[in-house]
Amino acid sequence: MATILIGGGSGLIGQRLSTMLLEKGHDVIILSRKIKEPAQPHLCYALWNPDKHTIDINAIAKSDYIINLAGEGVADKRWTKKRKKILRESRTKSCALIVHTLRNNANKIKAVINASGIGWYGDDTNNSKQAFTEDMPAANDFLGETCKAWEESIAPVTALGKRLVIIRTGIVLSKEGGALPAFIKPVRFGFAPVLGNGKQIQSWIHIDDICRMYIHALENESVQGAYNAAAPKPVDIKELVTTLAKKMKGSFYIPIYVPSFLLKIILGELSTEVLKSITVSSTRIRNTGFQFIFPSIEAAVNDVI
Numbered sequence: 001m002a003t004i005l006i007g008g009g010s011g012l013i014g015q016r017l018s019t020m021l022l023e024k025g026h027d028v029i030i031l032s033r034k035i036k037e038p039a040q041p042h043l044c045y046a047l048w049n050p051d052k053h054t055i056d057i058n059a060i061a062k063s064d065y066i067i068n069l070a071g072e073g074v075a076d077k078r079w080t081k082k083r084k085k086i087l088r089e090s091r092t093k094s095c096a097l098i099v100h101t102l103r104n105n106a107n108k109i110k111a112v113i114n115a116s117g118i119g120w121y122g123d124d125t126n127n128s129k130q131a132f133t134e135d136m137p138a139a140n141d142f143l144g145e146t147c148k149a150w151e152e153s154i155a156p157v158t159a160l161g162k163r164l165v166i167i168r169t170g171i172v173l174s175k176e177g178g179a180l181p182a183f184i185k186p187v188r189f190g191f192a193p194v195l196g197n198g199k200q201i202q203s204w205i206h207i208d209d210i211c212r213m214y215i216h217a218l219e220n221e222s223v224q225g226a227y228n229a230a231a232p233k234p235v236d237i238k239e240l241v242t243t244l245a246k247k248m249k250g251s252f253y254i255p256i257y258v259p260s261f262l263l264k265i266i267l268g269e270l271s272t273e274v275l276k277s278i279t280v281s282s283t284r285i286r287n288t289g290f291q292f293i294f295p296s297i298e299a300a301v302n303d304v305i
Contacts, residue, residue: 001024001025001026001027002026002027002064002218003026003027003028003062003063003065004021004026004027004028004029004063004064004065004066005031005046005059005060005062005063005066005067006018006028006029006030006031006066006067006069007031007048007066007068007069007070007094007098008031008068008069008070008071008094008115009028009032009069010030010032011069012172012174012176012177012178012207013069013115013169013172013207013210013211013214014069016174016176016207016208017069017214017215018030018043020208020211020212020215022040022042022043026042027043028043029043029044029046029059029062029063030043030044030045031045031046031047031048031055031056031059031070032047032048033047033048034047046058046059050090050096050097051089051093053096053100054097055097055101057101057105060101060102060105060107060109061105061106061108063107063108064108064109064110065109065110065112065218066111066112066113067113067114067214067218068095068098068112068113068114068115068154070090070091070094071087071090071091071094071115071150072086072087072090074087074117074119074273075179075270075274078268078269078270079142079268079270084142084146087146088146088150091146091149091153092149092150095114095150095153095154096153098112098154098157099154099157099160102157102160102162103156109162110162111162111163111164111165111217111218112154112157112163112164112165113165113167113214113217113218114151114154114164114165114166114167115166115169116147116151116166116167116168116226117143117147117150117169118132118168118169118170118203118229118278119143119144119147119273119278120138120139120143120144120147120148120151121136121138121139121278121280122138122140122141122143122144122276122278123139123276123277123278124201124277124278124279125276125277130279131279131281132228132278132279132280133280133281133283133284134168134225134226134227134228134281134284141272142269147168151226154166163221163224164225165217165223165224165225165226165227166225166226166227167210167213167214167227167229168226168227168228168229168280169205169229169230170202170203170204170205170228170229170230170231170234170278170280171202171203171205172204172205172206173204173205173206173301173304174206174304175304175305176207178207180244180304183240183241183244184244184305187241187245188248190249190252190253190254191253191254191256192241192242192244192255192256193241193258194237194238194241194242194255194256194257194258195237195258195263195274195275196237196257196258196259196260196263196274196275197257198236198238198257199236199237199277200236200237200275200276200277201234201235201236201277201278201279202234202236202237203228203230203278203279203280204230204231204234204235204240204300205229205230205231206231206292206294206300206304207304208293208294208303209229209231209292209293209294212290213229213285213290216285216288216289216290220288220289222288223288227284228281228282228285229285230280231282231292231294231295231296231297231300232282232286232292232295233295233296233297234279234280235297236277238255239297240297241255242255243297243301244301244305247301247302260275263275
């Protein structure tokens with residue numbers, strides 16, 4: 001069994017991933033700005049602060065693998081100039097700290113598995129819905145440039161002889177957080193909110209499948225480079241919301257269209273991401289032997305709800 005060091009371990013993916021790693025018998029060290037009392041055996045916390053460029057060297061020395069999920073939530077707040085800076089630096093600073101620490105300290109790290117996002121690709125509205133593959137260039141928009149800087153900031157670990165895996169994450173479906181609870185709330189009252197015209201494609205993934213993908217990347221030495229973390233059957237936003245509504249309410253719900261102009265007023269520049277259509281391919285990760293437990297939106301929603 002291995003010791004896995006996790007940056008961003010207190011987030012949505014990090015919490016579930018930690019649990020699944022512990023269930024498999026691994027030891028988990030979660031990097032945190034504050035030391036917490038571990039709730040179970042084989043789990044502990046170590047200090048780091050990417051803003052101050054500090055990290056517990058002993059935690060690095062003990063670990064066999066690093067999984068870095070650190071980064072502020074993209075959709076948590078409006079995109080002001082200050083917020084954009086925070087979104088970018090919360091990602092690049094953690095990666096720079098990891099690279100610096102591995103370069104300057106003795107360690108036994110075999111691989112680094114780092115988060116990224118499908119925001120790398122941009123909008124597919126005008127490209128005939130061709131699925132984006134991992135070899136395509138980054139988009140020339142805020143998220144595309146942010147993801148590019150994110151991945152470039154962790155890339156130097158390969159020169160240190162470490163295997164590097166990049167997980168470009170789609171919309172994560174979990175009742176514990178992410179996008180789904182925002183849709184569940186109005187559905188409870190019988191309303192299914194369809195954003196924009198409802199035709200924009202959502203490349204999504206169940207929380208357990210993305211955690212399994214990280215474990216798959218950790219355990220298989222042949223897995224390296226970038227991989228899209230999205231189920232093989234993307235859906236448009238209308239289908240996602242109505243599938244959720246049918247599961248919760250049967251036929252007793254009313255679709256409510258939220259017009260694009262209203263979203264732009266409420267969310268500002270962030271609305272471009274809400275209204276964006278991104279269809280990504282999962283072929284590359286499946287070719288490594290990874291199998292999705294929840295390949296369809298129906299299966300995912302049935303499990304989550």
